Amino acid sequence: MPDYQLKIRRFDPESGEAAYWADYTAELPPERSVLDGILQVKDREDASIGIRCSCRAAICGSCGVRINGRSRLACNTKIGDAAAGARDGAITVEPMGNMPVIKDLITDMEAVHWKKVQRIVPWLLPAEEPPEGREYTVPAEAMLDVTQAMACIHCGVCVSACLSMEVDPDFIGPAALAKAYRFVGDPRDGEQETRLRDLAEDPHGIYDCTHCFACVEVCPKDVAPMDQIMRLRRRAGSDFDIKDSNNGYGHEKAFVNIVEKWGTNHEAQLLPRSFGDGSLVKGQLRPSGARQLTAELPTAFRGLRSGKVSPRKALLHPKLPDQKQVRRIFKEIESKGERLELNMYIVGESGGEEEGVMAEGGGEA
Amino acid sequence: MPQHDVLVIGAGLAGQRAALAAAGEGASVGIISKVHPVRSHSNAAQGGINAALDPQDSWESHAFDTVKGSDYLGDQDAIEIMCREAPGEILDLEHLGVTFHRNEEGRLGKRAFGGASAARTYYVADITGQAILHVLYEQLMKHDEVYRYEEWFTTSLVQNDDGRIAGAVTRNIRDGSMELFAAKAVILATGGNGQIYDPTTNALICTGDGIAMAYRIGAPLMDMEMIQYHPTTLAGLGLLITEGARGEGAQLFNAEGERFMEKYAPNKMELASRDVVSRAEQTEIDAGRGFPDGTVALDVTVVPRKRIHEALREIVNVGRDFAGVDITREPIHVKPGNHYVMGGIKTDVHGETPIPGLYAAGECACVSVHGGNRLGANSLLDTLVFGRRSGEHAARAVRATPPPEPARAALRDEERLIGAVIGRASGERRVSELKAELGKTMDKYVAVFRDEDGLRIALEVVRRLKEEARDVAIDDKGTVFNQDVLGALELEFMLDNAECTVVSAIERKESRGAQYRTDYPERNDEDWLKHITVLPNGGEPEISYSEVTLTQWQPEERTY
Numbered sequence: 001m002p003d004y005q006l007k008i009r010r011f012d013p014e015s016g017e018a019a020y021w022a023d024y025t026a027e028l029p030p031e032r033s034v035l036d037g038i039l040q041v042k043d044r045e046d047a048s049i050g051i052r053c054s055c056r057a058a059i060c061g062s063c064g065v066r067i068n069g070r071s072r073l074a075c076n077t078k079i080g081d082a083a084a085g086a087r088d089g090a091i092t093v094e095p096m097g098n099m100p101v102i103k104d105l106i107t108d109m110e111a112v113h114w115k116k117v118q119r120i121v122p123w124l125l126p127a128e129e130p131p132e133g134r135e136y137t138v139p140a141e142a143m144l145d146v147t148q149a150m151a152c153i154h155c156g157v158c159v160s161a162c163l164s165m166e167v168d169p170d171f172i173g174p175a176a177l178a179k180a181y182r183f184v185g186d187p188r189d190g191e192q193e194t195r196l197r198d199l200a201e202d203p204h205g206i207y208d209c210t211h212c213f214a215c216v217e218v219c220p221k222d223v224a225p226m227d228q229i230m231r232l233r234r235r236a237g238s239d240f241d242i243k244d245s246n247n248g249y250g251h252e253k254a255f256v257n258i259v260e261k262w263g264t265n266h267e268a269q270l271l272p273r274s275f276g277d278g279s280l281v282k283g284q285l286r287p288s289g290a291r292q293l294t295a296e297l298p299t300a301f302r303g304l305r306s307g308k309v310s311p312r313k314a315l316l317h318p319k320l321p322d323q324k325q326v327r328r329i330f331k332e333i334e335s336k337g338e339r340l341e342l343n344m345y346i347v348g349e350s351g352g353e354e355e356g357v358m359a360e361g362g363g364e365a
Numbered sequence: 366m367p368q369h370d371v372l373v374i375g376a377g378l379a380g381q382r383a384a385l386a387a388a389g390e391g392a393s394v395g396i397i398s399k400v401h402p403v404r405s406h407s408n409a410a411q412g413g414i415n416a417a418l419d420p421q422d423s424w425e426s427h428a429f430d431t432v433k434g435s436d437y438l439g440d441q442d443a444i445e446i447m448c449r450e451a452p453g454e455i456l457d458l459e460h461l462g463v464t465f466h467r468n469e470e471g472r473l474g475k476r477a478f479g480g481a482s483a484a485r486t487y488y489v490a491d492i493t494g495q496a497i498l499h500v501l502y503e504q505l506m507k508h509d510e511v512y513r514y515e516e517w518f519t520t521s522l523v524q525n526d527d528g529r530i531a532g533a534v535t536r537n538i539r540d541g542s543m544e545l546f547a548a549k550a551v552i553l554a555t556g557g558n559g560q561i562y563d564p565t566t567n568a569l570i571c572t573g574d575g576i577a578m579a580y581r582i583g584a585p586l587m588d589m590e591m592i593q594y595h596p597t598t599l600a601g602l603g604l605l606i607t608e609g610a611r612g613e614g615a616q617l618f619n620a621e622g623e624r625f626m627e628k629y630a631p632n633k634m635e636l637a638s639r640d641v642v643s644r645a646e647q648t649e650i651d652a653g654r655g656f657p658d659g660t661v662a663l664d665v666t667v668v669p670r671k672r673i674h675e676a677l678r679e680i681v682n683v684g685r686d687f688a689g690v691d692i693t694r695e696p697i698h699v700k701p702g703n704h705y706v707m708g709g710i711k712t713d714v715h716g717e718t719p720i721p722g723l724y725a726a727g728e729c730a731c732v733s734v735h736g737g738n739r740l741g742a743n744s745l746l747d748t749l750v751f752g753r754r755s756g757e758h759a760a761r762a763v764r765a766t767p768p769p770e771p772a773r774a775a776l777r778d779e780e781r782l783i784g785a786v787i788g789r790a791s792g793e794r795r796v797s798e799l800k801a802e803l804g805k806t807m808d809k810y811v812a813v814f815r816d817e818d819g820l821r822i823a824l825e826v827v828r829r830l831k832e833e834a835r836d837v838a839i840d841d842k843g844t845v846f847n848q849d850v851l852g853a854l855e856l857e858f859m860l861d862n863a864e865c866t867v868v869s870a871i872e873r874k875e876s877r878g879a880q881y882r883t884d885y886p887e888r889n890d891e892d893w894l895k896h897i898t899v900l901p902n903g904g905e906p907e908i909s910y911s912e913v914t915l916t917q918w919q920p921e922e923r924t925y
Contacts, residue, residue, distance in 0.1 A: 014843050031689065043797030047849040048841035052400070054568040057604045057683060059495065060404045076686045102539065103846045109401070110515070123503040124462030135459040140467040140474070144675060147489060150464050150496050151678075154403055186464065221682075345490060345675050 001027050004083050006037055008049060009094035010104050019101070023090065030080020034091065035063050037079045038105075050104035058220050061153030064160060065105050066094045071160035073220045096160030098169070113156045116176035120199070124183060127190025136188045141346065148343040149182035152223045158215035170204040174215035174225030177206060181228040184235055196236040200244040206232045207248020222344045231341065238339075243277060247292075253278030260330050263320030268309070271296060368768060369395040369512070371759045372533060372548035374519050374575060377405030378494070378745060379727025379752035380554030381501040383716075384511045386756030387552075392763065394756075395546065397514040397535060399570065399851070402502050406556050406568045407748065410494030411607035411679055412478060413486035414745040416451035419475070422483045424448040425917075431743060432918045434480040434638045435707075435736025436878035437894065438588065441916040443714050443732040447743075447750050454749045455487055463500045464489050466676070476676070477612040478741045480638035480925070484612075486742040491607050491679040494745060517544075518851050520779050522551060522578050522723070523771040530722035531771035534779040538851070541844025543783070545776040549763035550722045552755050553579055553710060554748075557728035558862040560855075562703035563804025564603025566595055572855040573862035575729040579710045580861055584718045585898040587731040587911060588708030589862075590869035591879045593739055594813050596642040598702030600658050604687050606680050606699055608741040611635040613676060615665040617646070618696065619654040625661070630925035637925035640738040640879045643701035647813040650700065660698035701813050705744065706862075707735040707879065708869070711898055711911070716755030722763070726755040733896065736913075737878015787850050792838035796852045799830050799837060803863060811870055816884045824867045831860045868906045869897045890920050 004026045011019035024045060026037035035053055042049050051074070052062040058076040065074050068085050069092065082091045099107040130136065158174040165171045172180075180199060183189045199205040206229055215225040233252060236242040243249045254273030258266045269280055275292050276283025283289040303309035320326060371387040373380045376398035384396040398405065417427040428448040432439055459465055459473065465487050468474040478486040489496035505511055516538040523545070525531045532547040555575025559567025580586050596617075597606040611617075617635050619625045629645035630637035637645075646661050655661055665673065665680075673681060673693050684692040710718055710725035712732055717724050727748040734747055806826045810819035834856050841849035875889040876882050894913055899906035 012843060013845050043795065046840055047796065047852065048843065048847075050846045050848060052404075054400060054404055054570045055406070055409060056569065056602065057409070058686060059408050059679075060400075060406070060568060062400070062404050103843075106846055118506060123507040124500075126460070130456075130460035133456070135456055135465070135473050137471040138467055139471050140469060143464050143467050146464050147466075147492075147496075150489065150499065151492055153408070153495065154499075182464075186462070188462065345678060 001029055002080070003027050004037055004079050005090035006041060007090040007092045008038070008105070009092070010049070011101050013103055026079070028079065030083070031078055033075050034067055034077045034079050034082050034093065035074035038074060038093065050106045052106055059153065061155030064096050064155040064157045066096060066160065068092055071096055071157045071218045073155055073157060076220055096156055098160055098162060098165045099156065107156070109156055113154065113159050113175060116173050117154070117179055119172055120176050120180040121195065122179055124186065124189055125191040126188055138187050142185065142187050144345045145341055145343065146182050146185040147345050148223055149178045149185065149228050151221050151344070152178055152225075153221055155220065157218050157220060158225050161214040161218045163212050163214055164208055164210050168204060168208060171208045172199070172202065172204055174209070174229065177209070177232060178223055178225040178228040181231050184232055192235070193240050193242075196232065196240055197242050199232060200236045200242050200248060201246070203246050206236065207244065207246055207251070224343075227343070234339065247274050250274040250277045260327065261319075262317050263323045263326045266317035268314035268317070366545050366547055367395060368547040369393050370548070370763050371550045371552060371756065372397065372546055373552045373554055373756070374533060375405075375554035375556060375727070375729070376402035376513075376515075377407035377554060377556055377727065377748065378498055378501065379748035380552070381498070381505060382749050382752030383552045383554055383726055383756035383759075385501065385504055385508065386753040387760040388508055388511045390757055390760035392760035394510070395512045395514060395548070396505070397517045397519055397533070397546070399516065399518045399538065399574070401515050402505065402513070403499060404570070405498060406571050407498045407745070408495045409566065409568065409605060410745050411491040411605065412609035412612065413476060413488030413493045413742045414455065414497070414749075415478065415481065415485050415740070415742040416455045416487060416746065417448065417483070417485050418452040418455055418473065418487070419483070419485065422485055424451065426482055427451065427485060429918060430481050431734065431740055433923055434738055434740040435734075436640070436738055436888065436923060437890070437918075437920040438591070438733070438736030438878060438896070438913060440733050440736075440914040441918060442914045443734045445916060446714055447734050447746060450750050451746050454746065454753070458497060458500065458749070461500055461504060463497050466490065476609060477636060479608050479611065479636045479642070480633070480740045481636075486609075486612065488609065488676070490675065491609050491677050497745065518854070519574065519578065520783070520854060521775065522582050523775040524582055524720070525769060525771070528721065529769070530720060531769035534776050536783065536851075538846055541847060543776060543780045545771055545773065547769050547771050549766040549769055550724060550759035552716065552724040552726060552759055553729055554725070554727045554752060555729045557706045558859065559703050559706070560800070561803055561859045561863045561866070562592075562807045563801060564598070564601065564808065565703040565804070566598050566603055566605040567703070572859050573729070574855065574858045575725065576709055577858035577861040579718065579720075579723065579725060580865065580899075580901055582720065583900060584720050584723060585711045585900050585909075586708060586865050587711040587896045587898045588733055588736070588869075589706070589865040589899060590873050590897065591707035591735070591737050592703065592811065592866060593639055593705040593707060593879050594643040594701040595704035596639055596646055596701055597663050597699040598704070599683075599688055600660050600698060600700050602687060603702045604683055605704070606663060606683065606697065607677070608639070610663065610665050610668070610677055610680060613668045613672060615663055615668060617642070618662045618664060619649045620656045620661070621654055623654070625649050625654070633925035638738055638740060640881075641925055643813050644881060646701050656698055658698060660700045662696035663699045664696040665692045666694060666696070703808065705739055707731070707733070707737065707739050708866075714754070715758040716751050717758065722766075724755040724759050726751045737880065783850060783854075786853055787839055787842055787847070789836070789839055792836045794833055794837055796837045796849070796856050799834055800856055800859070802826065803830055803859065807863060807866075811867055814881050814883050815870055816882060817871065820867055820871045824864070824871065827860060827863045827867055831864070834860055865899045865906050868908065869899060872897050872908050894920060
C-alpha cells in the first residue's frame with residue numbers, strides 16, 4: 001500500500017502558540033479518502049488532532065477543510081488524487097477559510113455560516129393557512145427546482161472558498177443565499193417579493209456576489225450556490241421588477257445590454273448604464289444617475305492617469321467579429337415563452353444521453 | 366445550573382421533533398447534541414417515509430406489512446398507532462415546508478419500498494432524511510424558546526433518590542467545561558449503535574450513547590439481538606445504497622448473472638423485506654456465487670436515466686465518489702452490511718421508560734414497532750411519530766412536577782472520572798484498536814447468520830475489551846474539542862451495547878427476523894414469541910422476558 005505524506009495545520013488554542021504545520025504519514029489505498037488518512041493518523045499516532053467528521057459519505061457536512069489550498073470535504077477527496085495534486089509531494093490540510101479557527105481543523109461555523117443562515121429568515125412563511133387534511137398542491141417541477149438548494153449540507157466549503165466574502169465579510173454568502181432560494185423558489189412561501197427586496201436592497205445581498213464561480217467549483221453536492229444566487233437575481237429583476245438602490249439590478253442589466261450590442265464588456269459604458277437600469281441615456285439624464293456618475297469621476301481620472309483607460313478605449317469599443325452569433329443566442333433565448341431552469345435533478349427532456357455522470361464535477365484534487 | 370422542564374438529548378429527527386412538540390405544549394425545553402443538529406445521522410435516511418395517505422391505501426395494510434416485516438415480534442398496539450398517525454405526520458411536515466416530491470397533479474408523489482403491499486413511501490429525491498432534518502432545524506431556528514446546546518456531550522443521567530429522573534451531566538465540547546442540567550423529564554433521542562460493527566452504514570457518531578446511559582441507570586433494553594443488515598451497502602466502507610433504488614426497479618444479480626431473488630422471494634423479488642434479501646445475498650455469496658470481493662451486483666441501469674437523476678441523485682454521487690462506478694451505466698457491487706438496531710430502550714407507546722420521567726424515541730428506543738426486522742422507510746416514521754408523542758407526553762406529564770434538584774455529587778463524580786481518563790499515563794492499547802477489534806468481531810459472529818459457538822466467542826471478546834477499555838491510552842490532554850477523551854467514553858458505551866446484543870442473541874434460540882441461528886433455523890412461536898429484555902446486574906446483563914402485544918394479527922408463516 002502506498003504511503004502518503006500529510007501536512008496538517010495544527011492549532012492549540014490553549015498553548016498560546018501560533019498555528020504550525022505538522023507532518024504525518026498515512027498508509028492506505030489511493031481510492032480511500034483524505035479523511036481516512038487523517039483518521040488513520042489519529043488512530044495510530046496522535047489522537048489529539050481535531051477534525052469534525054461523522055458520516056464518511058459526504059452527507060453530514062462535518063469535514064470541510066482546505067486540501068492543497070482548495071476548499072473541500074475530506075471524506076470525498078481521494079487521497080491518491082490529493083497526492084497527485086500536492087506540491088512537494090505532501091498533501092496539505094488546513095482549516096476552512098473565512099471562519100475563525102477553534103482548534104486544528106475545526107472552525108467556528110456558528111460565528112459565520114449559521115449567523116448568515118439566520119439572516120435570511122430561514123423558515124417557510126406560508127402564503128395561506130395550510131389546507132385542511134391535505135398537502136399544498138404544488139407543481140412537480142417547482143419542488144424539483146428547490147430540491148437542488150435543499151441538497152445543501154451546510155458544510156461551509158463554499159463559504160470557505162468565497163472570494164466576495166474575503167473582501168466583504170458581511171456578504172451573506174453562497175450557502176445562505178442558496179438557502180434563501182429554497183424559500184423564494186418554493187410556491188408555498190408567501191413572502192417571496194419581500195424576501196427578494198430585502199436581499200436585493202442589502203448591500204451584502206444578492207448583488208454582492210461577483211460571479212466568480214468559486215462556490216460552484218468547490219460544492220461537494222452540486223448545489224451550485226452561485227446559480228441559486230443568479231436565480232434570485234432573475235426572480236428579483238425579471239419577475240418582480242425590483243430595482244435596488246445599490247444598482248445591482250442596473251449593473252446586471254447594463255452588462256447584458258452591452259454584451260448584446262458589442263459581444264464583450266464595454267467598460268466605459270458599464271457604469272453610466274448601471275445607473276440607468278441598463279440604458280445609457282437614462283443613466284445620464286436621471287438626477288440620481290448623474291449624481292452617482294459625478295461621484296465616480298475621480299476613479300475615471302485615476303484610470304486615465306495610470307493609463308488603464310485611454311480616451312480612445314473609453315469611447316470606441318469594437319464589436320466582436322461575429323457579433324451576429326451573440327445576437328442570435330439572445331434572440332433564441334428571448335423567443336422562449338417561459339424560463340426553463342435546469343438543475344441536477346432536471347437534466348432536460350432526454351436525460352442528456354450523451355454525457356455521463358462521471359464527467360460532472362468528479363473529484364480530482 | 367441550566368434548568369428545563371424537558372431536556373432532549375440528541376438532535377436528529379426524533380430529538381428535534383420531540384423538542385418542538387414539548388415546546389408546543391408550553392414546556393421550557395433544552396436540546397443537547399454532541400454534534401450540530403444538521404450533522405445528525407437522520408441525514409443518511411435516503412429513501413423516504415411510509416404512510417398510508419392515499420385513499421386507495423389503508424393504515425391497516427401498512428400495519429399488517431409492518432407486523433409481517435417484524436416477523437411478528439413487533440408490538441401491534443404500537444404499530445397500529447404509528448401507522449394511523451403516519452398520514453398526519455407527513456402532512457404536518459409538508460405544511461412546515463418539507464419539499465416532498467410531487468406527481469403530475471401537484472399532489473404528493475410516492476415510490477415503492479421493500480416489504481410493502483402498496484407504494485406508500487413519500488420522498489425528497491434520495492435525500493429525504495436530510496430534507497426533513499433541515500426543515501425541522503428551520504423550525505428550531507424559528508422557535509427560539511427551544512434552547513439549543515450544540516456540541517455538548519452527555520456523559521450520564523442523574524436520578525433523584527426516589528428513582529425519578531432529575532437531569533444529566535454533560536461536557537461542553539468546545540471548552541471542556543462540565544455542567545449539570547436539571548430537568549423534570551429527559552427524552553433520549555441519541556440514535557443507533559452501528560459503530561459497534563465494522564463495516565457499517567452508520568456514521569461515526571452512532572455509538573449507542575443513550576442506550577448505554579439508560580441501561581446503566583436500570584432502564585431495560587429490549588430486542589437488542591435484532592440488528593438489521595441492509596442488503597445494499599458498498600463492500601469495505603459499508604456506505605449505503607438506498608432501498609429506493611430497488612423501489613425504482615433496480616435488480617440484484619449474482620456473479621453468474623442469475624437474478625437470484627427468484628429463488629428466495631418469487632413474488633416480491635428485490636422488494637422482499639430486508640432480512641430476507643440480506644439472507645438471500647449472503648447465501649449466494651457463501652455458496653461461491655458472489656463476486657471475488659464478496660458481493661453481488663445491483664443493476665440500476667434498468668431505471669430510466671431521467672428518473673435516476675430526478676430520484677436517485679445521491680447514490681449516483683456515492684457510486685461515483687466512493688466506488689468509481691457510474692450507476693447509470695453499469696451495475697454496482699453490494700453486500701449486506703450493518704445498518705440499524707431494531708432493539709433499544711424499552712418504552713411504552715408514549716415513549717416513557719419504566720424509569721419515571723425518562724423517555725426514549727427514535728432508533729435508541731424500542732417501542733417495539735420494528736420487532737425482528739424493520740421495513741424500509743419506517744424508521745423516519747418511527748422517529749417522528751414517537752418523537753412527537755414523547756415530547757407531548759413529557760411536557761404534559763411534568764406540569765405539576767416540582768423542579769428537581771439533582772445532586773451536585775453526580776457532576777463531581779463525572780468530572781473526577783473524566784479527569785482520571787485524561788490524566789491517565791500511557792495505556793496499554795489505543796481506543797482505535799479496541800474499536801476495530803469490536804467491529805470486526807461483531808461483523809463476523811453477530812451478523813446475518815449466527816450460531817452459539819460464534820456468539821460465545823464474540824461475548825468473550827467483548828468482555829475482554831471491556832476490561833481493556835478501562836485502561837486505554839489518551840493522547841489529548843487539552844480541554845478544547847478533546848475528541849480523544851470523548852472517543853474513550855463512546856467506546857465504553859459501545860461495549861455495553863455490544864454485550865447486551867450478544868447476550869440477547871445467545872438467549873434467543875430460534876430464527877426470527879434479523880436473528881438467524883444456523884443451529885436453530887426455524888421460527889419457534891411456542892417458546893420465543895416474546896421479547897428479550899436485559900437489565901444490568903452486577904455489571905452483567907440479566908435476561909428477562911416481556912410479552913409481545915398482539916391485536917388483530919396472529920403469527921403466520923412469512924413468505925414474500
